[in-house]
Amino acid sequence: MTTTSTTSEPSAPAPLLDLQALVVAVRRRRRLWGSLALLGLLVGAAVAILLPPPPTAMTKVLVAHQEDQPNDPGTLIRTDVELLRTTRIADKALRSLGSPEKPEDFMRDYEGVGLTNNLLQINATGDSDAEAVARAEALAEAFVADHVKRIQEAANAEAKTLLDQRDRMRDELAQVNKAIGDGPPQSDPQASADMESLFARRAELTSRITDFGQRAAEARIGTPQLVAGTQIVDAPHAVRHSLPRTAATDAAIGLVLGLVLGLAVAAVGTVVADRPVLRRDIAANLGASVIAELPRTARARLWRRRRTRATRARLTTTLARAVRGSAEPLSLLELGCARGTSAIALDLAGALAAQGPVAVVDGLPGRQLSGRRPKPGDPTVISGEEATAGSPRELRLGVGSVTPGTAWTDLRYLGTRTVLVVRAGHGSAAWLHTVARQLADQRISVLGVVLIDPDPRDRTDGTLWDGPHPAPRGPDEMPARQNGTARRRTERLPIRAAGVPDSDQEGR
Structure with a gap:
């Protein structure tokens, strides 16, 4: 037994995410x-x-710091903002307002914003503009008082430390003076050396006592400048909101x-749904070329209706030519567009009525066609149960569906050749693979795809070429395209993505 194998050309790797x-x-x-x-x-x-927004008042406070530096990154003003949001400041402000509110609750109604290294903005809210202004003023005064108090306490602490050092040195100086006064009157060499050491120590202590006194005075002198520099520069006022x-x-x-x-x-x-919308992807997944595009009737704009009618007329002529040129019956199978498929079937039946009686076999779920009210001149619509009782000279045009739940074995009775009418973005790639394989298993030749509701800006090519004759494609054949150029190629159809086994044995 001789086995012939065909090695397919390596296909271009599919991108992980198709941005287009x-x-x-x-x-x-x-x-x-x-x-x-x-x-x-x-x-x-x-x-x-x-x-x-609730009534809001705003005020600005100029804050002077003893550690101010030109290159300060804003650490000091951020510290002031956090100090403003403390229970100590909130409690002082509430006491000045005479409010019984808790400081923790009051802290939710105001905030501080550091505008510059030395400028603090305080925003406070209230039930009215007057209450908001009073709260902002109380907060500003409480913050200024607390800041001044901390400056004075720091200065007093520094001055006290310096004065304590001065007092200790004065006590030591008194001991040195007493030692000098109690010194021996004789002038031996050892006594003279001790006296010189005492005199040197007295001079050093005197100098240091004077230095500590001056430093303590300077510490207290600098405090009034910081106190005067910390003040309210913008009086509290209500903020007007423009609705x-x-x-x-x-x-x-x-x-x-x-x-x-x-x-x-x-x-x-x-990304999660993986529903093809481009002509290129829909044609590749179904293994058939896109022969026509029609917009949804509800979305057809007024200025596009003439173009839509012309496209439907060309499609009807093409399908009618396909029916006349073959003795095999033709069917229209829809996926997500039962109403549009019914309209196409009625137009095609009307075009074929000139050659003889035509009957439309309704195989759609429900009663899309057979349950409609017929108009004068409409073709005969029969259900699938009535199809066997028709005249043998009557031309049959089947209309069915390939949506999930379809009875695949019944599709061949609608027609051995079919045109798929698919709404873009309705079926997933896995389901389109399933449709292509099931139609191939039923030996139903797919003449082409009519795309409903396509993207108007889609410029991809939906034409496939799979050989010189439009023969039915088997489950293991799929046309391939690369870089917009058609090539004759046979490769495995990725049926496993659809979750359907290739055979009964594989399914078991």
């Missing part, structure tokens, strides 16, 4: 992110109107947040 398909899919879901952006806009405006400006700001913030959230949800949903 992602952008197109996100753009197609513009209703989602547009709705979320609009919702964010409305919520932001509603928050500004229904929840206006239109606040509403516009909140609405803009809500719009941006809603838009970002909508784009993120659309992008994640697109």
